[in-house]
Structure formats: C-alpha cells, structure tokens
Amino acid sequence: MVEIRNCLCVNYIVKISDKMILLYQFIYTIIIICCAPFILLFAAAGNKRVLERLGLSLSKEYPKNKRIWVHALSVGEVISAIPLIDAIRLEYPDKEIVLTVTTVKGLLIAKKELHEKVKIIQMPIDFWWSINRIRNYINPYCFVLVETDIWPALLNNLAQNNIKCFLVNGRISPSTFKAYKKFSFIIKPVFSKFALCMMQSEHDSKRLIETGIDQNKIITTGNIKFDRSWLPMQPQERDDLLNKLSLSAEDCIWVAGSIHKDEEKIILNVFLQLFPQFPKLRLILAPRNIEESNKILIIAQGMGLKSILKTDRDHDKNPYPVLILNTIGELSRIYGIGKIAFVGGSMVASGGHNLLEPASFGMPVLFGPYMHNFVLMSELILKEEGAIQINNENELYQSIKKLIEDDVLYDRMRKNSKNFVYKHQGAIKEVIMHIRKHVG
Structure with a gap:
C-alpha cells in the first residue's frame, strides 16, 4: 500500500513538474514572438551571432x-x-x-x-x-x-x-x-x-x-579543475615570454589576475607604495573584462606610474613598471613568470576566481575576503599554507612586502601552493x- 501511495505521489510530482516546464516554454515562446521583428532585422543583415543563437547556422x-x-x-x-x-x-x-x-x-x-x-x-x-x-x-x-x-x-x-x-x-x-x-x-x-x-x-x-x-x-x-594537466614553465618558454614583455629574469613580477572593477585602484595603490622600496618590482595587471583596460591605463598614468598595454608591447620595448594585460587567453601562462599572485574578484563581492593556475606554478597566492564561489578551494589552500587571505589594502601591502623580504616564508609558500594542486586530484x-x- 505504501509503495502504491509513493508511486502515485511521484507521478503527481512529475505531472506538476512537466506543467511548470511547459509554462516556462510558453512564456519563452511569447518573448521570442514579441522580439521576432528585431531578430529578423538582425538575421537579414547577416548578423552571424543572431543566426548562431537561434540555431540557424x-x-x-x-x-x-x-x-x-x-x-x-x-x-x-x-x-x-x-x-x-x-x-x-x-x-x-x-x-x-x-x-x-x-x-x-x-x-x-x-x-x-x-x-x-x-x-x-x-x-x-x-x-x-x-x-x-x-x-x-x-x-x-x-x-x-x-x-x-x-x-x-x-x-x-x-x-x-x-x-x-x-x-x-x-x-x-x-x-x-x-x-x-x-x-x-x-x-x-x-x-x-x-x-x-x-x-x-x-x-x-x-x-x-x-x-x-x-x-x-x-x-x-x-x-575536476585540479585534474588539469599542469604544464610546467620551461626555461625557454619563460625567457621567450619575458623577452616578449620586455621584462628580465631579475625582475620581481607581481601578477594580479582577473581584477574586477574598483579592485584596480587597490592594486595600483599598493604597487605605488611598494615600488620605491623595491625598484625591481613589476606589476602585470589582468582585468577580468579587457574592455576596462584603457580606463585602468589612464588611472595608472594619472597616479604617476609608467604603464603600457600588452597590445602596445610589439612596437614599444621601453621599460614600464606596470603592464596591463588586455588580451584573452594569456593569463594562465603569464602566471608562470610571476613571483607573487593576487587573484581578483575577491576584494569586491564577486565571489573570487580559480586559484589553481597561479598555485600550479608554485606561486604564493593572495586573495581577498569574498571567495564564496570558491569556498572549499580557498579553505584548502589556506590550510596547506600556500596562500594568504587579506581583508584590505594595508594587509595586501604588508603581505607582499613580507613575501619579498622573507625568503624562508616565500620558499615555504611556493612549495605548499604547488603541493596543494597535486594533492587534491x-x-x-x-x-x-x-x-x-x-x-x-
């Protein structure tokens, strides 16, 4: 009797479920019909993306x-x-x-x-x-x-x-x-x-x-992100990348990746404080949205920091302390030439980003308090002592300063961050x- 009742209950839920999805599809169809004139205009103009999104291509x-x-x-x-x-x-x-x-x-x-x-x-x-x-x-x-x-x-x-x-x-x-x-x-x-x-x-x-x-x-x-085949940075690749970016092996490179709006000011302020103390320090700042690159360049130059966009490096080989990475798909390998990493989306309430790419190269990783999209990952790397979580601009400044000055701490964190990646595959x-x- 209980089994029959459970079976009837399941069938009832399935019927209700199907009705909800049918309602969703009905609403979606009405929206498409209302938008049809605009869709047809874009399609007639040969807009490839519209055709692809409709499945017409x-x-x-x-x-x-x-x-x-x-x-x-x-x-x-x-x-x-x-x-x-x-x-x-x-x-x-x-x-x-x-x-x-x-x-x-x-x-x-x-x-x-x-x-x-x-x-x-x-x-x-x-x-x-x-x-x-x-x-x-x-x-x-x-x-x-x-x-x-x-x-x-x-x-x-x-x-x-x-x-x-x-x-x-x-x-x-x-x-x-x-x-x-x-x-x-x-x-x-x-x-x-x-x-x-x-x-x-x-x-x-x-x-x-x-x-x-x-x-x-x-x-x-x-x-499954842990299970990626992490290719080490070979000496030749490193030299080629440094040369391409007009950097040297002696430079202390801080890579700030996936930086969200308003985080760039924090990063640049910290760099501005550190640079006079450590003249070999270089910053590679990769905005989450490359459309923000020119704005960030203007902000950096307004602060008195000599800065350049990555796309301008082909025709300008002069030394610049700040390089803004305004290209897609290069950040993962650029982490490999860095000494210290900061992962963005974590100083604003965006939830953070993947920590594995910098950690796989054995970089001490820093991130802010907002890591709710990567809770377990951030907890694990902190437990392994391969990262530092900071809460504000001053803590970021102090943490980077300490990592530059303290070789023992730096070497320990490097080892720990790399072990963290392979341990959880x-x-x-x-x-x-x-x-x-x-x-x-």
Whole structure:
C-alpha cells in the first residue's frame, strides 16, 4: 500500500513538474514572438551571432553516429571542461565529442585550447525550436553539463528523448542557493531531468539537497579543475615570454589576475607604495573584462606610474613598471613568470576566481575576503599554507612586502601552493566511473 501511495505521489510530482516546464516554454515562446521583428532585422543583415543563437547556422545534415555533448557556459567552465574532455576521449575513443559554449569569450578560449580535440559550436537560446535543431545536429549519446548554465527547455527535451543528462563539477554559491530555495517550484522539475548531479564539495551537495532535489541523484566527486594537466614553465618558454614583455629574469613580477572593477585602484595603490622600496618590482595587471583596460591605463598614468598595454608591447620595448594585460587567453601562462599572485574578484563581492593556475606554478597566492564561489578551494589552500587571505589594502601591502623580504616564508609558500594542486586530484576518475555506470 505504501509503495502504491509513493508511486502515485511521484507521478503527481512529475505531472506538476512537466506543467511548470511547459509554462516556462510558453512564456519563452511569447518573448521570442514579441522580439521576432528585431531578430529578423538582425538575421537579414547577416548578423552571424543572431543566426548562431537561434540555431540557424547549424547544418541540416545530421550525423549517423551518436556523439557525446559537453556544454560549458563561459571561460571558467571551458577551463574546467579541458581535463574532462581529455578523460572522455580516453574512455570513449570511438565517440566524437561536441562542445557547446554560451559566451563569446568562452568560445575564444575553447577554440584556442580544444580545437584539435572536439567540435566547438555556439549554444543556441533555450527555445524549443532551436533546441530541437541542435539536438538533431549533435545526435547525443549523453549530455554533460559543466558546473552551471541550467536551461529548462534543453534538459526537458533531452529527457523526453531518453538522453541521459549529467551535471559535472556542480557548485551552488550562497546567492544561488537562496534563489534556488525561493524558486524551488521551478528548480525541482529542472534538476529532476538529470540522471546524476556530481558536485564539487559536500557544501554544494548539501545545498542542492536542501533545495529539495532527490538526494539519490546527488553525489560529491570533488573539483575536476585540479585534474588539469599542469604544464610546467620551461626555461625557454619563460625567457621567450619575458623577452616578449620586455621584462628580465631579475625582475620581481607581481601578477594580479582577473581584477574586477574598483579592485584596480587597490592594486595600483599598493604597487605605488611598494615600488620605491623595491625598484625591481613589476606589476602585470589582468582585468577580468579587457574592455576596462584603457580606463585602468589612464588611472595608472594619472597616479604617476609608467604603464603600457600588452597590445602596445610589439612596437614599444621601453621599460614600464606596470603592464596591463588586455588580451584573452594569456593569463594562465603569464602566471608562470610571476613571483607573487593576487587573484581578483575577491576584494569586491564577486565571489573570487580559480586559484589553481597561479598555485600550479608554485606561486604564493593572495586573495581577498569574498571567495564564496570558491569556498572549499580557498579553505584548502589556506590550510596547506600556500596562500594568504587579506581583508584590505594595508594587509595586501604588508603581505607582499613580507613575501619579498622573507625568503624562508616565500620558499615555504611556493612549495605548499604547488603541493596543494597535486594533492587534491582524482575527481575526473570518479566522474567518468559514474557516467560509465549510467550509459555504459
């Protein structure tokens, strides 16, 4: 009797879930109809991005063989997908992989890092017609979503066509958790379409369970970002990069990466205080949005700091204490020539960024108080004593000064940060094992 009651309850929930997704698709269709005149104008003008987002640029010739579909939202998710794709290729050598990416910057990184390994295409909008187009075009064996970018119509469409969906490296930030709880009536039916949600940490798994998602579909596998093949900086590559940037091996290079709006003033103020004491100190500042580069250049020059954009280095080889990295896809290797790293998005309430790239080169890593998107990662590296968390401009100044002056501390933190990266590898193996269990 209990089993019958449970079965009826499940069927009722499924019906309610399907109605919510149908309502979502109905609203989305109305929006598309209202926007149709503008869409047609852009399409008629040959706007390639509009055509791609609608799925109109996809070939009508559909593949006979099933392919593994991996999806990544933007730059961070694409970087996470790199070790995952490598592992999938080893596990399923007979299956072609298609990677879809939502943002333009993400597409640029994907094409740079993965163009020889997978087919890369723009992810269309979550409109039923566009989703049908891309599903038919890919002919998926299974669908693997990396970290985030949950689309209800897409997941519903795949589930209706008996295509197994997996969330890999899932994470739920505090703000996302609040939103999920508030709109659980939408979130539950969407997440019910996943065969399995593989989360980065117990924190993330717990939050998803508290949202009301079936705990039998949630497991903690760890963070796949650790499993990337970390290429060491070879002496020749280092020399070439230093020469390209008009820097020398004797320079003490501070790399401030993924810097958000308003953080640049903190970084530049600290550098302004340190530079007179340490004339060999150099700053490479990489803004999160390269569109901000010219503004940052003006701010730095207004403070009396000789500064240059990376794109101007080709025709100006004069020494500049401050270099602003206004290019995409170079930061990960530039960390390798640095002595000290600061990772941005952490002095403002943005949630921080990936700490693994600087740590993999054995750099002491500094970051601010706002690391809610990388809670476990920041806790682990602090525990391993490979990083310093600072709360304000003065603490940043004092920490960098101490690292420059104290060789014993610096060498210990270098060793610890590198060990931290390799110590926590292994998530990919778990992920592949669980995918294999579900789809064979």
